[in-house]
Amino acid sequence: xxxxxxxxxxxxxxxxxxxxxxxxxxxxxxxxxxxxxxxxxxxxxxxxxxxxxxxxxxxxxxxxxxxxxxxxxxxxxxxxxxxxxxxxxxxxxxxxxxxxxxxxxxxxxxxxxxxxxxxxxxxxxxxxxxxxxxxxxxxxxxxxxxxxxxxxxxxxxxxxxxxxxxxxxxxxxxxxxxxxxxxxxxxxxxxxxxxxxxxxxxxxxxxxxxxxxxxxxxxx
Amino acid sequence: xxxxxxxxxxxxxxxxxxxxxxxxxxxxxxxxxxxxxxxxxxxxxxxxxxxxxxxxxxxxxxxxxxxxxxxxxxxxxxxxxxxxxxxxxxxxxxxxxxxxxxxxxxxxxxxxxxxxxxxxxxxxxxxxxxxxxxxxxxxxxxxxxxxxxxxxxxxxxxxxxxxxxxxxxxxxxxxxxxxxxxxxxxxxxxxxxxxxxxxxxxxxxxxxxxxxxxxxxxxxxxxxxxxxxxxxxxxxxxxxxxxxxxxxxxxxxxxxxxxxxxxxxxxxxxxxxxxxxxxxxxxxxxxxxxxxxxxxxxxxxxxxxxxxxxxxxxxxxxxxxxxxxxxxxxxxxxxxxxxxxxxxxxxxxxxxxxxxxxxxxxxxxxxxxxxxxxxxxxxxxxxxxxxxxxxxxxxxxxxxxxxxxxxxxxxxxxxxxxxxxxxxxxxxxxxxxxxxxxxxxxxxxxxxxxxxxxxxxxxxxxxxxxxxxxxxxxxxxxxxxx
Numbered sequence: 001x002x003x004x005x006x007x008x009x010x011x012x013x014x015x016x017x018x019x020x021x022x023x024x025x026x027x028x029x030x031x032x033x034x035x036x037x038x039x040x041x042x043x044x045x046x047x048x049x050x051x052x053x054x055x056x057x058x059x060x061x062x063x064x065x066x067x068x069x070x071x072x073x074x075x076x077x078x079x080x081x082x083x084x085x086x087x088x089x090x091x092x093x094x095x096x097x098x099x100x101x102x103x104x105x106x107x108x109x110x111x112x113x114x115x116x117x118x119x120x121x122x123x124x125x126x127x128x129x130x131x132x133x134x135x136x137x138x139x140x141x142x143x144x145x146x147x148x149x150x151x152x153x154x155x156x157x158x159x160x161x162x163x164x165x166x167x168x169x170x171x172x173x174x175x176x177x178x179x180x181x182x183x184x185x186x187x188x189x190x191x192x193x194x195x196x197x198x199x200x201x202x203x204x205x206x207x208x209x210x211x212x213x214x215x216x217x218x219x220x
Numbered sequence: 221x222x223x224x225x226x227x228x229x230x231x232x233x234x235x236x237x238x239x240x241x242x243x244x245x246x247x248x249x250x251x252x253x254x255x256x257x258x259x260x261x262x263x264x265x266x267x268x269x270x271x272x273x274x275x276x277x278x279x280x281x282x283x284x285x286x287x288x289x290x291x292x293x294x295x296x297x298x299x300x301x302x303x304x305x306x307x308x309x310x311x312x313x314x315x316x317x318x319x320x321x322x323x324x325x326x327x328x329x330x331x332x333x334x335x336x337x338x339x340x341x342x343x344x345x346x347x348x349x350x351x352x353x354x355x356x357x358x359x360x361x362x363x364x365x366x367x368x369x370x371x372x373x374x375x376x377x378x379x380x381x382x383x384x385x386x387x388x389x390x391x392x393x394x395x396x397x398x399x400x401x402x403x404x405x406x407x408x409x410x411x412x413x414x415x416x417x418x419x420x421x422x423x424x425x426x427x428x429x430x431x432x433x434x435x436x437x438x439x440x441x442x443x444x445x446x447x448x449x450x451x452x453x454x455x456x457x458x459x460x461x462x463x464x465x466x467x468x469x470x471x472x473x474x475x476x477x478x479x480x481x482x483x484x485x486x487x488x489x490x491x492x493x494x495x496x497x498x499x500x501x502x503x504x505x506x507x508x509x510x511x512x513x514x515x516x517x518x519x520x521x522x523x524x525x526x527x528x529x530x531x532x533x534x535x536x537x538x539x540x541x542x543x544x545x546x547x548x549x550x551x552x553x554x555x556x557x558x559x560x561x562x563x564x565x566x567x568x569x570x571x572x573x574x575x576x577x578x579x580x581x582x583x584x585x586x587x588x589x590x591x592x593x594x595x596x597x598x599x600x601x602x603x604x605x606x607x608x609x610x611x612x613x614x615x616x617x618x619x620x621x622x623x624x625x626x627x628x629x630x631x632x633x634x635x636x637x638x639x640x641x642x643x644x645x646x647x648x649x650x651x652x653x654x655x656x657x658x659x660x661x662x663x664x665x666x667x668x669x670x671x672x673x674x675x676x677x678x679x680x681x682x683x684x685x686x687x688x689x690x691x692x693x694x695x696x697x698x699x700x701x702x
Contacts, residue, residue, distance in 0.1 A: 164391050
């Protein structure tokens with residue numbers, strides 16, 4: 001059983017990194033939202049598995065939040081925003097896909113190099129989970145940097161946050177995980193509501209954040 | 221029936237939280253701004269009470285020598301800003317810039333922010349502190365965007381995204397600290413409690429702590445406004461209502477700095493971990509020099525002082541990075557002086573922008589002639605913040621420079637250079653603003669000058685004569701910081 005639980009946890013955490021790579025190169029808006037849904041579903045499986053092997057039922061709450069909120073509600077509302085603001089176009093990736101993927105690979109290597117020696121004393125499950133989690137966080141950051149489009153920046157942020165939840169559940173017996181995931185959900189809900197209600201139109205009419213430099217240029 | 225007396229520590233949280241709830245249901249700006257002032261005043265009184273009667277640390281909240289400095293300072297500025305805010309918001313409603321419906325929201329958010337900041341300072345748990353700082357970010361984001369102009373929304377959005385990324389990095393660092401503590405303190409709450417962490421810091425895995433500190437420094441450093449993570453700060457200061465600029469500079473930056481300092485203390489307790497000093501010194505100097513040069517190119521008055529806040533947070537981070545009793549003392553003193561002076565400046569700037577109807581530096585001239593009280597208040601504030609004697613900022617800057625000279629003379633060169641660059645820029649700007657032919661005013665404002673001159677008087681007084689109790693108190697805290 002010990003080996004199986006390790007392997008399954010590994011499988012989920014590793015898939016999360018892979019899906020993060022898929023987010024990196026996806027250049028269509030609807031595709032991006034679908035892949036993010038997959039990201040959230042894998043996260044909730046991973047958290048659920050951790051809840052099972054750590055015998056900590058409160059983590060099931062986190063898993064439930066991940067699947068209901070991030071895999072259903074957020075993608076649906078992003079889909080609606082997309083339709084309402086009519087952003088179906090392809091999205092530009094700064095620096096091109098090849099370079100971005102290479103950078104992503106470098107970041108994963110970096111997180112392995114940083115995390116594995118640092119956590120030498122911890123048990124192997126938590127160790128590798130943490131290295132994967134850091135990879136997901138860094139890939140999320142990379143995605144936020146390489147996108148000019150606000151919705152894909154938000155998706156990048158959410159994938160980053162999924163990495164954090166993965167790290168928090170991997171840390172054995174960490175308290176407040178549920179509270180933290182709730183706090184994060186509130187944050188994300190605010191972002192989405194912000195797009196929706198406060199009509200940051202200027203930003204989405206033009207799709208590209210770069211266009212806003214016009215507004216910014218005049219103000220120093 | 222035996223009603224358990226509400227302990228002052230809990231009351232510091234309950235009062236703002238309750239007031240926020242009440243304010244959310246009340247309308248009418250006069251009543252709500254009174255409630256806002258009264259509630260902030262009560263919080264201040266309670267915080268001052270903690271100076272004399274300090275409760276035992278609990279499992280969630282605690283008061284010690286370090287956070288009491290921050291609590292007293294932030295509740296004080298929270299109170300004076302609420303007084304200023306009453307007249308400022310009143311004028312904004314009269315001129316129709318702010319819809320009455322938003323005022324209810326504004327006051328509720330103000331108290332929620334006070335609640336979150338008090339919670340962040342009082343939290344005895346690294347996870348709770350993180351949640352509190354996140355809530356404080358959210359409430360300030362909402363207030364920055366309150367004018368609903370495209371610029372304000374853009375500023376709020378930028379603040380939101382950068383602040384969230386910073387907070388996310390800080391959470392990763394927090395998780396790593398927990399993981400390093402878990403083998404020693406066992407699973408569960410105990411491994412996240414400050415008082416326990418501090419006692420056993422020496423036994424934690426140093427490698428994990430090193431990585432954790434980098435994330436915490438970058439994460440909370442974003443909220444401190446350190447270069448290169450500062451981009452949100454000028455926009456948030458310039459586009460939001462001025463009372464919010466005052467609390468951002470006077471309080472929120474300090475709260476984030478407090479988090480950094482706590483983790484620095486944790487690392488200092490562990491002999492095998494990296495010294496956190498050099499990282500803080502580098503970020504501090506970078507902020508100081510970068511902001512010093514950026515001051516020259518500003519043409520918006522609130523942006524100007526926002527960059528000045530980056531500069532001063534750089535000095536403070538630098539001082540704490542140097543460490544040692546003297547530099548820490550200087551850092552604490554400078555933090556206090558900066559918070560008092562900068563919020564005073566924003567009190568003046570808020571009313572000035574209202575009477576002139578613009579924030580453009582080029583369109584504001586001859587203030588000392590057209591509005592002597594506000595004009596001279598601004599001049600005094602800028603002289604203080606630029607580090608001229610006899611104000612307290614001069615003394616704390618002098619202490620930072622001289623303690624650096626004594627230990628690392630080479631580091632004192634960029635420090636003094638940065639200070640001079642910023643000094644020149646501020647002086648240049650204030651001459652244009654305050655003297656010469658007055659520019660047109662669009663109306664008069666019932667300015668509340670008491671908070672402004674009260675702050676300046678405090679800064680002046682502390683520059684001339686530092687009371688021995690305060691010296692002893694700060695020395696004690698400086699010793700703790702290591």
